[in-house]
Every structure is written in structure tokens, then in C-alpha cells.
Amino acid sequence: EVKLVDSGGGLAKPGGSLRLSCAASGFIFSDAWMNWVRQAPGKGLEWVGRIKSNTDGETTDYAAPVKGRFIISRDDSKNTLFLQMNGLKSEDSAVYYCTTQSRYHLKYWGLGTLVTVSS
């Protein structure tokens, strides 16, 4: 059974940092392209970024609103995905989901972790 467990959310001040984690199991994590998607209160889903597998260069792509502030990384030895969020803004407040990518869609999702940015 595929399982994605998101963690690390919480309250951060504007300009602050948080590091989210996603523990994966039930599939070959090292082969997976992994994504982060967020949903702000009352808003729709918004793609945050992606990291490809090691064999595909572990290249990353980011949405414009987070580029230069967020960093996605992975530790295949621990089957864990990370999202380092720096320079946080109030508009980054959202539930953050890690997801697996299957060709052109997002197949498996975690339950999400809530990030609140407020002074």
C-alpha cells in the first residue's frame, strides 16, 4: 500500500523558514518524480514544485510565486521528500501535500500538513 505522510507544518512568522517532510512507503521512492501541491484557505489547488528522480538528474522545477524562496530535495536512502521554505509570506499559508507523479497526473497524495504564516 502506498503511503505518503506529510509533516513539519506549523506557525511561522513572515520572513521565517519551515522545512516540510514527506515520508514515503509502498513504492520504489528512488524511481519516483515527486511534487508538492498546496491549497490556501478557500482557494483551489496550486502546484508548488517538482523534483525528478536521481536517474533523471534530480532536476527541480518551481512555480513562479515560490521560485528563489523554496527548495525541494530528496533523500532516497530514507524515502523522504523535503520542502525547505524560506522568506515565508502570508500568502504561503496553506495545506501542503506531497504527491507522486505518474506521467502527466498526480497519482498518490499525502494527507497534507498545514502551514500558517502570521506575525
Added chain:
Amino acid sequence: EIVLTQSPGTLSLSPGERATLSCRASQSVSSSYLAWYQHKAGQAPRVLIYDASNRATGVPDRFSGSGSGTDFTLTISRLEPEDSAVYSCQLCGYSPVFTFGPGTKVDIK
């Protein structure tokens, strides 16, 4: 950047009725890149349809997807109470990598 719009914003129907949800892209896209998701409060989103018309594993056959070019449709043939959720379309393969529509909320009366 390709923009996805969804209509209606909210759909209120009775069990057993048919729901037709629309997703429109601002320019023509490949059907392979279009997916639909169901999202219930407090739960992880769930992929229903990928490649515009392929049902994901475990999805009931009352859910179907169709369309091409700029216009795509998700149809729920006979609504069940558990279908109450927000449904979002998604595009991949353009810039940004993934784009989501704003969602259609389906309320079951």
C-alpha cells in the same frame, strides 16, 4: 501560460441525477495532459480521470471524462451522497509544470 476555467462554480443536485462539469483551457492542449481530481475536506485529493478519459484504478464507472482541444467534461452519471466534493481539472506539460482549475463544488441535496 495556459489558464483553466471550470464551470459551474457550484452544482447542487439530488442523488441519482447526472452531473456535468466543464473545464476549459485558454488554448488547445493535448488530451494526454488533462486529469480530474476529487477533493473532500480533510482528505487527500484523489485522481479520478487521467489522459482526459481514462478512469484511475478503483474509480467507479459512474465517473467518466471526455473532451479534446480546449473543452473537457467530467460526467458523474448517477450521483451518490459520497460524491459531494470539489472537483478540479489539471493540466501537465506546459508552463508551469502543473496547472489546476479553480474547482467545481458538487453538493448533494
